[in-house]
Each structure stands twice: as structure tokens, then as C-alpha cells.
Amino acid sequence: MEHARLVTPTALAAVPFFFLFLLLCLHADAATTLLQGQSLGRNDKLVSPNGAFLLAFFVPRGGGDGSRAYLGVLYARAAEETVPWVANRDAPVSASSALYSATVTSSGQLQILEGDRVVWQTSNTPPSSSSGNNNNFTLTIQDTGNLVLGNGGQNTAPLWQSFDHPTDTFLPGMSITLDRRDGAVASNTLFTSWASPGDPAPGNFTLGQDPLGSAQLYIWRHTPGNTPNNSGIKYWRSGQWANTKFVGIPWRSLYVYGFRLAGDASRGSGTRGGVMSYTFSAYNESQFRFVLKPNGTETCYMLLESTGAWEVVWSQPTIPCHAYNTCGPNAGCAAADDHGRAAACKCLQGFEPRSEEEYYGRGNWTRGCVRSKPLTCSERNVEVSGGDAFAALPGVKLPDFAVWESTVGGADACKGWCLANCTCGAYSYSDGTGCLTWSGRDLVDVYKFPNGEGYDLHIKVPASLLETGAKRRRWTAVIVSVVTALAVVLAACGILLWKCRRRIGEKLGVGGREEKKPRPSMLHPRREAKNDFSGPKQQPDLEEAENGDSCELPLFPLETLAEATGGFSDSNKLGEGGFGHVYKGSLPGGEEVAVKRLSKSSGQGCEEFKNEVILISKLQHRNLVRILGCCIQGHEKMLVYEYMPNKSLDAFLFDPARRGLLDWKTRLSIIEGIARGLLYLHRDSRLRVVHRDLKASNILLDHDMNPKISDFGMARIFGGDQKQENTNRVVGTLGYMSPEYAMEGLFSVRSDVYSFGILVLEIITGQKNSSFHHMEGSLNIVGYAWQMWNADKGSELIDPSIRSSSASREALRCVHMALLCVQDHACDRPDIPYVVMALGSDSSVLPMPKPPTFTLQCTSSDREGFLGGNADYYESYSASDLTVTMLQGR
Template identity: 50%
Template sequence: MVSSPRLLFLLLAGASLCCVAAQKTDTLRQGESLSGAATLVSSPEGVFEAGFFAPDPKQPSRQYLGIWYHSISPRTVVWVANRVAPATSASPSLTLTVTGDLRVLDGTAANGTADAPLLWSSNTTSRAGPRGGYSAVLQDTGSLEVRSEDGVLWDSFWHPTDTILSGMRITLQAPGRGPKERMLFTSWASETDPSPGRYALGLDPGNSGQAYIWKDGNVTYWRSGQWNGVNFIGIPWRPLYRSGFTPAIDPVLGNYYTYTATNTSLQRFVVLPNGTDICYMVRKSSQDWELVWYQPSNECEYYATCGPNAKCTASQDGKAKCTCLKGFHPKLQEQWNAGNWSQGCIRSPPLGCETNQSGDGFLPMGNIKWPDFSYWVSTVGDEPGCRTVCLNNCSCGAYVYTATTGCLAWGNELIDMHELQTGAYTLNLKLPASELRGHHPIWKIATIISAIVLFVLAACLLLWWKHGRNIKDAVHGSWRSRHSSTQSQQNSAMLDISQSIRFDDDVEDGKSHELKVYSLDRIRTATSNFSDSNKLGEGGFGPVYMGTLPGGEEVAVKRLCRNSGQGLEEFKNEVILIAKLQHRNLVRLLGCCIPREEKILVYEYMPNKSLDAFLFNPEKQRLLDWKKRFDIIEGIARGLLYLHRDSRLRVVHRDLKASNILLDADMKPKISDFGMARMFGGDQNQFNTNRVVGTFGYMSPEYAMEGIFSVKSDVYGFGVLILEIITGKRAVSFHCHEDSLNIAGYAWRQWNEDNAAELIDPVIRASCSVRQVLRCIHIALLCVQDHADERPDIPTVILMLSNDSSSLPNPRPPTLMLRGREIESSKSSEKDRSHSIGTVTMTQLHGR
């Protein structure tokens, strides 16, 4: 008979074991097993769960190890281990052996050994190394990692099944330390059978950067189209691919893409058993999966539907209609007439270069998915050069040149072209002179002149009908006239919110935007007659007030001083630029008001004001933890990427500083104050000015000293901003340090002496990722190098920020660390200077 104390001990021990078994864990440790109904649940959010499941209710004995969403019903599986070998025993198990190998066994292992039939293995034993301490951890991203003291040995993200999740790297070959294998996203055989199906998605082995879906191993089923620097040109849903996918290059992996969900982690791409690549997103209200995108979505998106040298146009019901390109005719006319287009078209008549005749030219074709099998001409740096190369090569059938792709050319067989509903993608088709009649430049010039004449006549009639000058005249035609007639002033004063200008420019969301025109009375009412109690602050060009419009909309009202440095030209800049530039990281201009001598701009209201109000305020610094600061750095970089590359004209801000970074209610950054910005043409790389504007401490050396500015000038200012965000100190506050003349010089000295951690703001030092902060300091030092051509451009900076595993070049030591007064003393006369250090924008300073 068991004594009472012993019985009590056994009961307590049993209760303890039950509690341990009931606890949820995200980790399987060396020598442990997972079997039966036990699962791993990711931490800290508990987004994913891993365990054994039976996908076919008719065959419950066929079990697989999988990963699925923890709190979404019905079960949504995103990864399967033993796809080709389901478990059939009553109790399969997942074991992490003492040698670091993750194994699925058809039964329960004893003491971490594989005494049950092996169904699947991570094959990490041979490359695990001598160290122990192995563990398998399920992450909130959905990845299952095998770790040791040396780091991650194996990751399920490196060996996907049919699903792309946020955080994945889509590469040509699987990363990791083991034998190299090709990374493919392979469909299930059916909805209830996880074994590999007929369709697989992956990157082009030819390194073109395109994504393909193959059928039965090697038959091309669908392709994404080339990456044009913003998105894949063959995919119509631009916002998803613009924000979600980022290209990168690795010396080992080659070209790859990282995918980050645009607004939620509960978003996934799946290759279905029928070959469709589909995107689902969880609807927050019901927690149901919502279909938001899929490809192919019509018959034209199946690969080479119309054969070579033909264009496919989809009808509203998704049916394909094929037409031969100009200068081509069907290869097999009878089959073509019968709807069998697979043989495509052939050229007729031949090119002039084929018959020793001159006169070949190009026909621009708009809104076209570029053909497959393009090749990059690396020796060409502009559009005329690309055109010449293709014209001089008789084997070249078409070309494309853009600032982001460079020169792309094709052979004489153009495959997989279809007409897109959106996207300004132009292909220049090579044709003989006989096919270009009517497309000659003279005809184009005549057409343009006719259009201009009609436009002018229509504008004159419209002006006559309105009996006065409207706001469009002021923005686009009358900026040089400071004085107008009394009647025009009365008309301007009566303009109200009911009037607006519509902008249909190259905006991020593809929608039109309106610039409202407010009356002065409306503005006075909104700001309580510009009351001091409503004043938000005052910059170099005038005060900014908070206002409330009818309906309760809060706005920020910028009232330019009459004697400020910002005159009509600067006001013109700000209105035109901000009205057309629409991006989540740029402040949005809602309207303007220009009665008589007033110049007023109305912006969206930013409740958290500017970055400097938090960053340099000891009471508010703690509200900016490292995660928020890093998000602000990335947001500013995204805004600059739009200005420098993605907008129709490249824009250089020229006054990037903490006070010009506004923060919305979610602490998301927005670049503001475009009064000093300049637009660049497509063939311009830099500009020289004798009027240097900006703020000392943020100005690049070549701009401050010589008046030369470019997109690299903004990169310099961005580097200074990164250092300010990390240190929590103003750039000019480092002038007091001995032998350090600016923040760049001080930071470089600390970094060079291996003391860069001393730069970190004490407020965030204990809780931040020191490794990530040090990498940001390294990137900032690359941005503030003296010579513009040594600084990275913004796309490269974004890649550096997003990929923390790539190596960075060493920054050069700064040599032009000039104090504000030294710059001041090098200028010619006092009357040419109007500047201060740190807070006030410099408006008149003549460069050498």
C-alpha cells in the first residue's frame, strides 16, 4: 500500500507534468519529439501553428507535418514537410536529433534516434558543425528554423511548398549551407493531396529577373514580365507589387526578390493545383480569406497564346483575340482563320537591312507587355544610343529604354505579347520604311502642332466664357505677374472650395487628385483669423496655423510672409510639385488661396507635428523607440525613392532636415516643404546654380561650396538625418566637440575607432538592436561621403536597409568638415548671405 506522503508526491508530480504538457511552446529542443495532437505555436503573437494534420477527411490515416495559421478556421496550411511520403501509423512524430537533424518518422522515436521509418529529413546533420545546443523554433512569420550556437542551419522558408509568405526571399536557388537546390513554389496535386502537383512558380534560370509558372516541369505556362524598377510589367495590380516586392542581388544567390506584405501579415500567395497564382488577404471584419488578385486572369495571360510576332487583346469576358503586329502576316493563314494562333506571324516585307536598303525605323507600341527573351545592352546609357544599337543590328527586332531598366533589346521573333489595360509600357518595333508611312516624325510634328492649336483655341474660349482669370491661369500661366487688374483680384478673392483643379499625373495610386481653391474668408474662419492660439510653428517663410474646415476636417495652413525669401517662383514650385506628387511618405497638399498679395497653402494636418519636436525634446524622446525610429528612416527613404526615381520627373528636395519631416497619427513620416525643390529632366544628372538654398549641417559639400546639386545632395541630407535619429541630437550640436566639425566627422571618428555604439541615444541604447543600429550608422556614413559619386543612390540605400546580411563597403573619411562660420567667411559679402545653422533655411548664398 502506498503511503499518504508518497501518494501526495505522485499526484503533485503528475499534475506538474500535465501542466507542462498543456503549455504551448514554440520550440522543439535537441532530443525532443512532437507527436499526436501536440503542436508548436509561434511566439509572441501566436500567428502560426505546426503539427500533424490529415488533409483528406476520407483518409484520416494519411498524415503530414505542416504549418498553418493558428487562429483562422478552417485550417489554412502554408507549408508541408513530408509531401511525398505521408505517415500511415497512428502516431507519427517530429524529432530533432542530437546531431541537429529535423526528421519526420512514421512512429515514435526512442531517445532521439531514428528507429521508426524515416519519411522526411531536413538533412542538416552533415553540415551542422561540431557545436550542439540545437533547437527548432516556429516564428511568427511562419518559418520553422533549426538553430545552433552558429546561427540558423535550416529554414522552411528556404524550402517552400506552394505558398509565399511575408518575409520570404524568392531566389533562384535555396539559401543555406547544404547542397544547392532550385527554389520552386510547387502546387498541391489536389485540394486534399499535398504531394507535388503539375505547376511550379520560380525565377527565370536565365537571370532575367522574371517569375514564371511552369507546367509538368518545363512547359512555360505564365510569366510576370520584366521588372521595370517599380513592378513586374505583366502584372496589372500595381500597388501590391510596387510595395510588396523588392529586388536585390546577392553574390551567391544572384538576383532575388524579398516579399513584404503591404499592410498585414495575414496575406499570402498560393500556386493552386490548376496553375493559378492567387493572392489572399484576411478580411479583418470576418477573419475570412478574401481573394484580391490572381494570374493568369484571362486567356491572353497564358504564355504565347498568339504565338510569335502577334499581339493578344482580351475581351471583357477574358477571351483572347490575336492580331499580327504591323509589318507581319499569319504564318499559316488557314489555321489562323480557324482560331489556331500557335504558329504566330512572320515578317513581310523584310527589313531594309536584309535587302541592303536603308530607311528602317521604329514604331512605338504603347501599353504592351514586353516580349520574352530580352537581352540587356550594358554598353548603352541613353535612349538614342539604345535605338542606334538596335538599328545597326539586323537581328534586333525591337528595343526599350527606361531609366530603371536601361537598354533592353529583342531578336526578330517576339513572343508572348499582350495589350495591357494600364501601364505606360512602350515597345519600339523595328519596321522597314514602307511600313512607317504615316508614322514619320513630320506627321507626328504636324499632329502635335494641330493639337496645340486646338488646345489654345479651347483655352481662349474657356477664359472668355469665365470673364476673368481662374486659378489654373495663376498656376500655369501667370506666375511672373505680381500685379493684376482690380477685376482679376475680385475674381480671385471670390474663389471658394467649390472650385478645384484636377490632376491626373503619375501618382502612386493611379487615381486623379484635385487641388481645391479656398477663399480668404474661408481660411480666416478656419484659423480663427490666424489666431496665435492656432499657430503650430513658424519656419523661414512664414507661420503655420491649425485650421478646421466646415465638416470638421483639420488642416495645416501655411501663410507665406510677404517679405519672406519664398516668392512667386517658390510658391509655384510648391503648388505644382506637391499637387502632382502623391505618395504615402510625402505630405499632401489639399489646396491653396492666392487673393491679392497673399500666398497660402493648405496641407493635410499632421497631429504629431515634425520629427524634431520629438527627436530633440527630452520629454518626448522616449516616445521614439528604436523600432519607430527605424520605420521613420525607411519611410523617408521610400519618399525619396519616389522623388528621385518613381515620379515622372526626378525631384531634388534640397532642404531635407528633421523639421521638414512631419509625423502623422501613427508616427509615419511624410516629407514636406517643397519650396526649394527642383525638377530634373530625364537626361539630367546634376544642376549648377548660383543661388544656394538649404540648411547648414544638411548641405552636401559640392552644393555648399560650388552650387552643384543632384539627387546625391538629398542622399547627403538623408545620411545626416539618420545620424540625428540615432543620436537624438541636432547635427549642429556636435560643433562643440573638440576636433569634430560636424556630425558626419564626429560619427566617422567614433566608427573608425570602433566606438560607434557610443553614438546611440541613451534613451534607446538598452532596448535597441545594436547590430541593426550600427548598420544604419554605417549606411549613414556612406551617404555623407564628400564626393557625390561615392555616395549610394536611394534604391541602393533601401536595399542596404532591408537586407541586413549583405556586406557594406567602408566609408571614406570626411575631409570637408566645415564649420558654419568657416563657410561664412569664405563668401564674398555680407549682403549675399541669409542663413543660420540648424533651424532657419538659407535663401541667398552665391556659390563659387
């Protein structure tokens, strides 16, 4: 059967100009759609409307068999051949043949032909014949890279689409779906790796949802003879979904990349029926892809538009501890070296190796550990056990086979539920996961994360084991203390003896007296030469940032601060956050202060505390909060600030009862004050500082409503002419982070400019950036402000409580400036000196801002899941002060 071929340039040589124009128009249409009866040959291609994807025959590179050709979807703008979807991966055609083609048949199927032989065809059932529908089947490549086989536009539902039949790549617009509506697995979307980098044939690894319905993702490895349709051997596990990220990937907030979990998700293993789907919708469909590589590694790539190269964002599994259950049941895995190239296995608390001979004699941990002592509850066979307790294991990847207790709310209730059930061996509770329990199963695939990431697992053990361990630790502490004291005494005696012998020698004339050398000061110790470090320095040494000047802050005794704050009473509490609590205090001299007391579970650790102490002590400006001293005593870490009687900006701005107290003159003064503070940080101070967490709750107001920037725990210093930096820890607050920082870990002074723009829009509107999700068709505060400003409705953005009295011209100019500050690309944003200049002058003409494209959309259901289902918390004026930290794989 002959088919009309796509128009090619060689067929146009002798055609008159008029007909040439008509044929080019037809060709432009055919470049996106293959009509019924047309053929796509070896030199033809379909191109998506945006030019990002194309459909064509290709011969794989990367060491593959050059005699085989395949039909696939390719990235048109990538520097190297990148194929996210392959049609005939099991049935290649001969690359040397000129007789292969792809066509849409009259029965509504896509076929690949080699001569007259059908090599491959779509699996859709041909539609029933009806008048007018027979000859209108088309194949279209969409901007997402999806191939859609349709019925000429008469039927909106596609007959077949490639997104329903993925190969090895997860693209925006796809879904990973598990259908268990009848209690059994009706369908499960699976991604199958290539056999090798140059062979698209199905490989040895597949990825999909847990068939038990736990909403976890698994990678299975298949042994010879085991087809991908079977489960295979578990090779990697993502961990439970925790609203914004996976438990097994705690540093990567996939919520920012557009990941959502929709459907009847039970979070833990179970037999619940329903349909669960992971969806993926990035703001730029052609920039991100997730690939299951031939070696079983799931890797996220980002396309760099400037070069067309692919950059690795993150990848797992990459170290032995990432692999599934490396250390066997009831054992934890931790990296044995800094690079994680070796695994160190250890039995969980309350467990021991199966036998001492096995522990010392075997070379692997596949059999794991067993309980060293039975639980009291199981011996007494009662509902509530008074003889069992919980051993905390912080910062881990939670074990497999968890069960989500949907009716249990709160950490205490979760603990009580597990303690009251004899079969429950462990529990974990967090806002993201809810109450997870492990009953009647071993604890498998436990990984101890470095750097304090991960979740807390509470393992049920006999209380006697904890008491024995506590006694052992006390005796160890006593022994260490005694040995240390003896070592100090012996060292002092040795030094004293040496000095005495030296003086006796000098008096007797034995040996010459050495030339005196200046001893280093105890306050300013002399620095020794440092060894070279091959890698880049993450941050300039804070103690060296001012040419070696040390930080000298008053140290307050704990007792003084406790007395000043009334024993840290709730009546003196000014506020709280992820770091801990802030209390009002009065020093013995009568000076009022604010005491920031870091909690033990604070995400702000020793490094952030040291950072804030040293940094703020060196920065002095009227629009920066002033630090008066600190307290470091035992586990307590506190900072003492000047007291701000009007608390923080969000306490006024987002409280409907107090919002009206901020008239336009005060709001404009606050905007200008924040800008001057940033100007000092970015340019005028001896240190060049990027704040990285600028938001309304970090703007304090003094008695005269003057703004002062606070909370420098996440700030970073830039040295010399440094423009930007890449970080392994993305920190900040969702909604205030710039796109390049949230997505790529790149930050600069323009990142603070973006946060400043969001803050200006909040000050003008009197609304939190997250509150605009309620608007119909809204994006976020940036998208909403752009829509109103672009439609000449900018005055409607002004807070109604001040709209009648505000200077609308000044307010609209601030909106204009804010939209310049929140542009997607950092290079398009103005710097702070320009912002300060433009805000202080009405005569300068502002450039036109570009429309925003990066918008983080959120439905009401997403919002409830993201905030743990607490609607009241979302509506309060501190809902968006969620500070996030995640590791960026590079």
C-alpha cells in the first residue's frame, strides 16, 4: 500500500512561487501532525509547536548497535541526543534499509513498517466504524513531548497517547498511577530502563508505585527470565510521601518541582483500594526529566538553555546505603566514609546479631538482627505495657511496611497508640507523614542520614534496656571525667617540673637561654598556616572576614537571663518559630531586651548560631537589629537583642484587627527602611552579606515603627567581587525564595532583591503571598499582581483599609518596582542601590517588567496537605513562615 509522504525540501525545486508558498503552508501544518495515510520516513520528522520536541527515526549513540533504528521522541534543543520515549524498543528496524516508515492506519493505529511487514503498532483497539469518522485519524506531537493519536478533533478523548505507555523517562504532564479499586492491582504505571546507554531495549530495572498501595516508589531489579511485569527484587525505595517530599529524599522538596500525590493514598502499607497518582507539572516542561538509567539509578536532569547541556540535579541510589535494605532487617545503615562509598551496619537499639559467630564471621548483613530481649507486653499479653519504652533514633529514612494510623493525631497520641498495642514495634510522627506505625514486621531499609536530615523513629524496647544503657553511659561519663582530670593534673605537674628544671639549669649555667618570642594572646591566638584544600571554600571564615578581628560580645549567665524573663514564662513570650522562642526580659539595670532561646530540636544548629553571633556583632546600621550579647551554657544557646516594642511586621500586616494602624506613610517608610538595610548589607558594610531569609516575620519594628532586619542565622558572606554561589543546603521560606535559588541552589544579592519584591507586594496589599491561592485563576502574589497591574487595575492591589488615604501614585510606583524585583531571571532584577534611588525619586522612569512564568500553584487540597490539614494555621498570619532546608545534589 502506498502512502502520501511528508513534503521534503527536495520536492520544491521547480515549483512556481505561488504553489511553493501553498506547499510550505501545508508542510508547516504537517510538521506537527501526521495525517491518516501519510508516512514518516527516515529523513522526516514531526516537531512540537514550541519546537522543544520532535518525533523521528534515530540510531542510538553511546556504543549501541549502529545497524538498528528506532522511532522515538527526542529533545530538539539538547546538545546531545536525548530520547525520552521509544516506540519499537523491542523491535528495531534495519538502519541501512530505506523501506521503513511510520504511518497512521485507517483503523486508527500507529504502525511502524519495514517494507510490507508490520514491525510495531499501538495497542489501542480500533474504534467501531461510524459515518464520517473513518478517515480522520491523526498523530500529533504536543509541547509536552506527548504523542496523541486522535480522531480528527471530533472526539476529545485520545485513542492512544505515549504518556500512558512510558519507557524510561518521567516528563512533566505524566503521572505514575496505581489502580487498586477492586482490592487488587488493576494497573500500575511502570518505567523500564534501557538495556544499556546505546540499547533502548527493556533493561533490568523498573520503577513504579508500591503494589500494596503505600504510595511509595520502588525500583525493582529483574533477574534473567524475570519479566518487567513481575515485581522483581527491590533495589531502591523512595520512602513515604510527606506532603512535599519523600522520606527517603528529605533534602529535596519535590513540591517545588510540581510534584503532587492525588487520589486515595493511605501513606502506609495496606490493602485499601483506590487510584493513586503522582503528577509532575514543572513551569517549563522541556527543562526537567527524571530518567531510570540502565544501572538502576533514578536521576533528575535539568536542561541548561544557554548551552543545551544536561545538569544533574539529584540522583539515587548512588551509595551502598541508598540501596534497599543493605544491612538486613532491624539494622541501620550509615556511611562509613565522607563520600558514602562504604556502608557501616549496626543493629538498632534493642536488637543484636543472630549469633556472635555470625556477627564476627560473616561478610554481609543480609540476615540482619533480632531482638535482644522480648517486649514486656508480648510476655504479659495485655493491652497496655508498663514495662516497655521507646528508644529514639533521629534523622533516619523510615523503615518499609509502615501503616498510617489515619485516626490518630498528635505525637503523644501516636506514642500512646503504639504503646497500647502489643504488636506495634515502632512509631514515627511528623507533620508531613502523620502517625506511622510498624506492627508485626521487621524494621527494614533504615538509613541514617548525615547532616541531621531525615525523620525520628521511636523503637519499642523493654524499659530495662534503656535503664541499663543509661547506667552504662553514666559510668562511662564518670570514668572519662576522672581520666580527663588525672590527665590535666599530670600535664600540669609535667609543665611545672619542666619549668623548675629549666630555672635550675639556667642558674647552674647549663644551656643557653633561648631568645624570647612573643607569645600569642589568649584573646587573639596566632593562626598557623593552613593546609591547602582542593575544593572551593563554601563561605569565607567569619572570624577572618574583618581582617582577623575577633568577635567580642558580652556573655550573659543563664541565671541572669532566666531571672530577666521570669523563668522564661509564657507571659513574657514575644513569639516563636522553628528556631525556638523569643522572650521579653528586663536586665538588672532596667534595660528591656529580647531573648532568643534556641530549642534543642531547632533546625538552627551550632553553625547558624555562630554565624548569627559573629555576623550581627560586626554589622551596625539603624535598619538592622542590634545584638547585645549571648549565652552559651550546657545545651542552652541564647541571643540577646535590643527590645522591639512593636514586635514584627507580620503581627501588624496580617492581623485584620491591627492592619489599619499601618497607614500608607508608615508602610512607605518601612519599605524604604528595609531597602536601606539591604543596601548596607549588599554594598556599604565591610562584609558583603546575603540574608537569604527576608520575610515579614524577620522585620522588627521599634517604638517609632522604624523597620530593622533580623535573624541572620542563614546569612552568607560574599568575598571580593564574588557575584553568586551554589549551595548544598537550600534554606529559606517557601514563597519568598527566588526561582534560581529554590530550583538550582544558586543565590546572590539578587536573591534578596526577589524576597524584597515579595515583601513590598505584601506590604501594599496587606495580604500574605499564600493568600492569593484563593483567587480564581490566580497563581501567587506575583501572578496576581502582574495580572492586575497589566490590566491597569493596579489601584485594586492597595489594601482596602488604606486605599482611600493612600497616595496611589506612590503605591503604584512601588508595585511597579516590586514587579521588577520578582522577575524570573536574576539578571533582569535591579540591584538594591537602584531600588533605593528609584524609591526616593519620582522623576526616574522605570523599565517595563517581564511577565512572570515561574509560579507555584496550589489548590485547596494541596494546601491542606502541605500544612498538615490544619486550616486554622493556614489562615493565621504566620502560615507562610515555614523555613525549609534541602540538600542539592551536584
